[in-house]
Amino acid sequence: MAGTTGTRTTGAAGARETPPGGASGRPRRAAHTRSRARRGPRLHVAVFVAPFFVAFSLFFIAPICYALYESFFTLQSSGLGLTEPTIEFSGLANYATALSSPAFVGSLGRVLVFAAIEVPIMVVSALALALLLDSARARWRAFFRVSFFLPYGVPGVVASLLWGFLYVPQTSPLIDILSAVGLPHDFLGPGTILFSIANIATWQFAGYNMLVLIAGLQAIPQELYEAARVDGASELRIAWHVKIPMVRAPIILITVFTLIGTLQLFVEPLILKPLTTAINSDFTPNLAAYNQAFGQSNINLASAEATIIAIISFVVSFGFLRVVNRKGNRAW
């Protein structure tokens, strides 16, 4: 990086701009003086960076610490309920409770299965759409791009409501058509519900992921294609051997974001729940945690469950990034 030269130039410029001991330097004097001794007053850097990091600390870091803290306590009520319940430190007891609860463990297993369904569908369909639109044979590109991307603007709640209407026989033209030609059409049974939810998520985000990939495809130098064409490669071979390897980084990016999205599945099952018995109130880890907090009023257990969800998404996404980064150049 150009770090060293940058330090010198901006430091010198800063010294010129802000006179030493400037009037506005009163708070944080100690830190201020120390850094000035080294490379001049840096108050403007703090002014640029601090507002974001104050908000980040309040609304990102503090809630995470608070959830961790709460997760180590348990509300103890005496056997007969005659005295006020007391809050006691209980170590990892909430984590043990969560991880030995069949409902919560079942919900974790369910989202992992869901991720195994949804991630390949999402990546393959976004990539297929991007390659089709990028192909030399495509026409009416603007129309297709807008229509694929349009569902991204439909809120998850509304998308789930819409597909919900398309999944029930009373209102669905799809079911009318499928049953007329004699095809199976149970979208809400225990065997199909995960696919029906995967469909809603794909519908919403495939077009957005496609745009990310198209941006990557457009950055490929044209000479690569020309060289391949001179060698007699077909469009399909160019797509497979030139285009896909060149968009490896954006593919990894959308894979990670899809993984994180699938692990925090919440809205779709919540909205579809009234339509089917295949979804219970512990269907996904987030639903289970929400149910613990607001249904059972057990915020300590809910905090432990939220922490487990966060740890799993970190482990999965960092683990995935490690694996793919080891194989070749870094994606990020």
Added chain:
Amino acid sequence: MVDRRRLSPATVVVLALLTAAAVYFLLPVAWVLIAATKSSADLFGTFGLWSPDPQLGANLGRLFGAEDGLFGRWILNSFLYAGVSALIATLLSAGAGYAMAKYPFRGRELLFNLVLAGVLVPATVLALPTYLIFSEVGLTGTFWSVLLPSIVSPFGVYLARIQAHAAIPDALLEAARLDGAGEYRIFFRIAVRVMSPALVTIFLFQFIGVWNNYFLPLVMLSDQRLYPVTLGLAQWNSQTFRDPAFFELTVTGAAVSALLLVLTMASLQRFWRAGLTAGSVKE
């Protein structure tokens, strides 16, 4: 150049696949726009993609008249939550991203790694403990409880840093300093302008994220009049089993809210592509 071989078999295949995909993506939207013109009886009694007796005006009248104009309030709330928090988030991201790209300072990479980790934190994981903290300080159930957590966009800082690094030459800043411009003046007069494509993208991302957010208002709010439109529609939908009249309200409301954001997005389409390139392509 492309049209040299008109409608070769390969072209037909590509166009057929693209058309099939377009039908898939447009079908639910077409369904809801058609359903929004139907009476309650027709909604259940007629084929989904045909409206025999359109009565859109009457449905819209009922939608905006229901419960003292509650739906209009929800739309307004959504615009307020999304617009105000996206504006603040963009400003905070621009400042932090610009400073991280252009001023070396101690702890910079540590902070940036924190930001990257923040991108990966699931939003739903934050909502629950944020609710607990807000209930300690009496903020739950207020306008602020939805607005404040939404002003933070780690992804925005990431985009802003990349854009500032790529688009603002150090020579430009040096020239401005030699002309006597202060650091704040340089930021607001030069950096913000050069970064504007990325800033528009950050604004749109955050706007759509907040507009579509459901979990945060769900845990924070109890007063219907403060609901954003997502929470309101979900609430109406949950009442359809008690009173089927809510079906029609939910469907018409879903059509209006889907159309609103889709129209906004389509009109801003050219801004999207510039920003996406900044965010996804390796330098």
